Amino acid sequence: MLALLVASGQMTWPEINAALDAKVKLATVDKLDRHRQQHGATPPSWRHEDAWAAHRAWHEARRTGEREIWARYNAKCDAVFANAPAPSGARARAHDDLLNREQVLDVFRMARDDEFAELTQRLGPQPSRPATFPARPMPVQSAMVRCRLSAEETDAIDKLDEAGFTASAGMRDIIEDLAREIADEIANAT
Numbered sequence: 026m027l028a029l030l031v032a033s034g035q036m037t038w039p040e041i042n043a044a045l046d047a048k049v050k051l052a053t054v055d056k057l058d059r060h061r062q063q064h065g066a067t068p069p070s071w072r073h074e075d076a077w078a079a080h081r082a083w084h085e086a087r088r089t090g091e092r093e094i095w096a097r098y099n100a101k102c103d104a105v106f107a108n109a110p111a112p113s114g115a116r117a118r119a120h121d122d123l124l125n126r127e128q129v130l131d132v133f134r135m136a137r138d139d140e141f142a143e144l145t146q147r148l149g150p151q152p153s154r155p156a157t158f159p160a161r162p163m164p165v166q167s168a169m170v171r172c173r174l175s176a177e178e179t180d181a182i183d184k185l186d187e188a189g190f191t192a193s194a195g196m197r198d199i200i201e202d203l204a205r206e207i208a209d210e211i212a213n214a215t
Contacts, residue, residue: 026190035188036181043181045200048192050172052204057211079152090144098137105129 030036036044105126174182192200 030185030188030190036184040181040184043175043178044185047174047178047182048200049203049207050174050178052200053207053211054172056204056208083148083152086148087144090148091141094137094140094144097140098133101133102130105133 027041030041031038109122109126
């Protein structure tokens with residue numbers, strides 16, 4: 026079938042090779058995703074990435090939560106000060122107004138502190154931070170970058186599909202076996 030596509034001028038051998046390479050890349054990415062989903066244990070090459078991602082996500086959630094809590098607290102305090110009566114001439118009355126305002130602010134502070142405690146409980150313990158950054162890209166990261174299809178590969182695979190090419194069972198098996206072997210090597214790299 027492939028030779029027929031070349032003989033009829035629908036495709037060239039470089040286009041066919043690019044399309045088949047693209048099919049292997051797509052199958053490899055699929056195998057990496059399946060490997061990760063099927064195995065409860067994370068492959069060693071992903072553990073470091075996952076630890077950093079969890080660490081960053083926890084801190085970002087904490088920063089976002091704290092920012093929202095402070096914004097609510099400051100808005101309430103601003104409203105109290107904006108609605109505060111003008112100081113009256115009597116010292117006793119001014120002192121009472123000040124005490125009342127402090128009581129309201131104390132209620133806001135307690136509510137703020139309760140929100141901070143709830144945020145801490147909701148987020149749970151801080152994930153441990155990996156001691157080092159990877160000295161080089163992790164194998165999975167590198168593989169994912171290498172598995173991105175180039176424009177030529179995308180065009181070639183589209184052209185092959187449009188030509189009506191259907192891979193035989195043997196070719197599909199070969200592509201699957203090759204992709205599985207590549208994905209296993211990547212997943213087990215340390």
